[in-house]
Amino acid sequence: MFEGGIIIIKHYGKLVRNTAHLTDETILYQGPGVLKDSKGKWYCRQCATPNQHDYYTYTSAFHQQTITYCRRCLQLGRMDTVQMIAVTETAHYKSSGEYHLDFQLSQQQAYASSHIIRAIQTQEMLLLYAVTGAGKTEMMFEGIRYARQAGLNVAIVSPRVDVVVEISKRIIEAFSHEAIDVLYQGQSQKYCGHFVVATVHQLYRFKQHFDVIFIDEVDAFPLAMDPLLIHASASCYSHIYMTATPSKHLLKQFKKENIITLPARYHRKPLPVPKFRYFKFKPQRLQPYLLKLLQKQIENKRVTLVFFNQIEAMEQALVHYQKYFDDLAAVHSEDALRFEKVEALRAGKHRIIFTTTILERGFTMAHLDVIVLESQTFQAAALVQIAGRTGRKLQDTSGNVLFLHNGVTLAMLSAKRQIQRMNRLGFEKGWLDAEM
Known part of the structure; x- marks a missing residue:
């Protein structure tokens, strides 16, 4: 086991330590986040990128000096030759690790x-x-x-x-x-x-x-x-x-x-298998088939995720279909309100959500079906993940997965075969309930 670990803590000016929580740390380094190594090359204390193109140098009128900063890890907070950081070592600490789980593992x-x-x-x-x-x-x-x-x-x-x-x-x-x-x-x-x-x-x-x-x-x-x-x-x-x-x-x-x-879900029910249907999607106008499909979903009291491969196409379609579904919303990775919209979806405020692949992973909800528009443009891994949004809850172990396509692709066939293979393996191992 390591004797200790190193954490980089950014700060401005004088070092400030949160003594209420960081009581087991030792300062190993205090200085700029970006500096030159022994070979005269720029080095970032945070991401250690060796690519010199990741470093940008400019003259600051405010600081009246030349500043170099790292662009590679900028989203974590700026590392440069002016702002000071601290590198600290923390001691290992044992805890009980106790947890609460209100069901028994399968x-x-x-x-x-x-x-x-x-x-x-x-x-x-x-x-x-x-x-x-x-x-x-x-x-x-x-x-x-x-x-x-x-x-x-x-x-x-x-x-x-x-x-x-x-x-x-x-x-x-x-x-x-x-x-x-x-x-x-x-x-x-x-x-x-x-x-x-x-x-x-x-x-x-x-x-x-x-x-x-x-x-x-x-x-x-x-x-x-x-x-x-x-x-x-x-x-x-x-x-x-x-x-x-x-x-x-x-x-x-x-x-x-x-x-x-x-190969099995915790509730021992098989994965929903995708269905294919030919449909030439046109985001610029309302299409009766898609409208009736969504209306039927609401009649059946199902929540529906409609997946798009492009934000622009999603926003074009949203204008037409919002006229018929007043609670229809769209979400994508650049949406500043995406977390709020997802929470509203879980709270039952949306029956239909137009989405990009941002919701292909990590989203779980009961009574959920998925529709993939232009599924011929998606990779197999994405299609497997999208199909996996359905049937996850114990109170709703089935779900509809519909791939609307303009021509069946190898990726679509591969996704379907992967799902079917896992179901077969689950039955063979006895981890799925006997087939009906």
């Missing part, structure tokens, strides 16, 4: 939980190849308890802010006695980082700090596209990766015995 969840504990004990990498709705969050609980009782620093990270918000609520509710930092853009650190739920970018703040990292949705953007983000988590003893749609490249990185396939 056979499959207990199987995965035991493998997680073993991976932490043996300091190995583990991949949970688990279908959407398998109950991955609850599978982590025993592993987290073991780690915290041993004084190991734990992080649960995801590439998506929306997933972090969703997971953090469940983690905080279950581990009510733990000091948990929830970190994403706009949120500040309150404790010493012994137990953290965060977006993966926040790992830039921590160097050699975490002993156990759970990485949810490891295949999602931007983690799958950014090698520096993978490097930020690399100095950890135990990595537990979790996804429903692992790439071939990801699967090759694990020993066969360290890939745990979990």
Whole structure:
């Protein structure tokens, strides 16, 4: 186990420490966030990007000097040659790790939980190849308890802010006695980082700090596209990766015995299988078929997510269909009110939501169906994740998944086959109820 971990804490001017919470830290470095290394190249204390194109130099009239800052990790807060930061080392701290769970783990969840504990004990990498709705969050609980009782620093990270918000609520509710930092853009650190739920970018703040990292949705953007983000988590003893749609490249990185396939949902009902229907979508005008389809959804008292591949097309269509559904709303990644709209959807204020792939992961709701417009333009992994929004709740284990397309693609067929294969595997293992 590491003797200590390093945390970067940004501040302006004189160092200010929150002595109410950060009582076990030792200052290792105090100085600018960007400086030159021994070879005369720029170096960022936060993300350590070696790419010199990530650094920008300009002359500040206010400071009356030349300033260089790092553009790579700017969204975490600016690192430059003027503003001072502190790098601190924190001691390990044991806690009870106790949690509350008001149901018993399924056979499959207990199987995965035991493998997680073993991976932490043996300091190995583990991949949970688990279908959407398998109950991955609850599978982590025993592993987290073991780690915290041993004084190991734990992080649960995801590439998506929306997933972090969703997971953090469940983690905080279950581990009510733990000091948990929830970190994403706009949120500040309150404790010493012994137990953290965060977006993966926040790992830039921590160097050699975490002993156990759970990485949810490891295949999602931007983690799958950014090698520096993978490097930020690399100095950890135990990595537990979790996804429903692992790439071939990801699967090759694990020993066969360290890939745990979990084909069943916690409620033991099969995954809804997508249906295909030809439909040439035209966002510029109202289309009777789509209008009747949405009206029937409301008559059946179902909530509907309608997925679009482009924000512009979604906004064009919204104008036409809002005339018929006064509570219709649209949400996308650039929407400043996206969190409020999602909460309103959960509260029953919207029966239909137009959305981009921002809701393909991390969203759970009962009585939910999904419609994918122009499904021929989506990748297989996205289609599997979208289909996985349905049938997740115990009170509503089925759901309709409709791919409206302008020609069936290999990606659509692959998504359907992946879902069918997981259902077959679930029945074979006895983790799904007997077929009717």
